[in-house]
Amino acid sequence: MVSKRVQEQLEQRIAEGAWQPGESLPSAQQLAEDLKVSRVTVQKALTALARDGLILTRAGKPAVLTGARPDPAARQPGRQPQPLPEEGAVDVLERRLGRAVRSGRLRVDVLSATSETFVTALQRQLLGLRARRGPVLEEFRVRLLFCDFSGLPTFPRVLGDPDDHRPIARLRRIGQDQVTVLRSAAMSLHTFRLVAGEPLIEARTLPFPPMSQLYLVNDGEVVEGRYELRERQVEVGGHQRTQADLTGLSTPLFVRTRHALPNHVDSAYVDAAQASFDSWWSQGDPYGISLDR
Incomplete structure (x- = not known):
């Protein structure tokens, strides 16, 4: 079918970054001339992209890219979209957050070293949300549990010089920056009236980095991946140093979704992951965060 092709x-061009979130696509006529098909065929394709949440169509105006990522598996009946291991953590998590945003409700519990992956993925989705001015979120609630790297010795660590704490200070700053960015994102939602009530963000810290990233989305989905220790060159104090560092943005993430049957293994997995997060959350140290404007 031509419109399917x-x-x-168009999905391939979106995935390759031909247009940025909030940017208008060329007109249907321009796309038809570029792809050497009829305008009717392009309109059918654009309708399908809008249905999948990739673009926002408006009568008499060019379509606008929302920022959601193409997910070909979602078009196959009966198949649960699953990330491929070679995908980056941000791309996988962005798709899952996109599904939550389109539902009009975003509740996320986050356990990670610095929360950089989560905040990066969420920022992409919120750019699209602001560009299309909707849907309005009935709920925006985030619980952030990350590391303050106060428990020593820990990683990352400069090889041959474990007493050099500058790499730890660097990650500590990254974690603090993510809270600031998340606070700004929540304020932006409130400013653009894209959340029905007051956004709720809570943050707590642990003294040591967790061994995995864990994201619990809308009480029914687990997205997680294991950190690895890898040697890499990092600038420390103006000099390149080799250190044993935690993977983060490149960590493969995998998805488990609550099943309709309450005793299904995936449902049990989601419940166990939530119980694990809650146990660590109860032991975390409160991190001050204010949404006062």
Whole structure:
């Protein structure tokens, strides 16, 4: 079917970054001339992209890219979209957050070293949300549990010089920066009236980095991946040093979704992951965060 082929071509261009979130696509006529198909065919493809949440269509105006990522598996009946291991953590998490945003409700519990992956993925989705001015979120609630790297010795660590704490200070700053960015994102939602009530963000810290990233989305989905220790070059104090560092943005993430049957293994997995997060959350140290404007 020609419109299906055109849809896939446009999805490929979106995935490659041909247009940025909030940017208008070329007109249907321009796309038709570029792809050498009829305007009717392009309109059918654009309708499919809008249905999948990738673009926002408006009568008489060019379509606008929302910031959601193409997910070909979602078009296959009966198949649960699953990330491929070679995908980056931000891309996988962004898709899952996108599904939550389109539902109009965003509740996320986060356990990670610095929360950089989560905040980066969420920022992409919120750019699209602001660009299309909707949907309005009925709920925006985040519980952030990250590391303050106060428990020594820990990682990352400069090889041959474990007493050099500058790499730890660097990650500590990254974690603090993520809280600031998340606070600004929540304020932006409130300013643009894209959340029905007051955004709720809570943050707590642990003294040591967790061994995995864990994201619990809307009480029904677990997204997680294991950190690895890898040697890499990092600038410390103006000099390149080799250190044993935690993977983060490149960590493969995998998804488990609550099943309709309460005793299904995936449902039990989601419940166990939530119980694990809650146990660590109860032991975390409160991190001051204010949404006062």
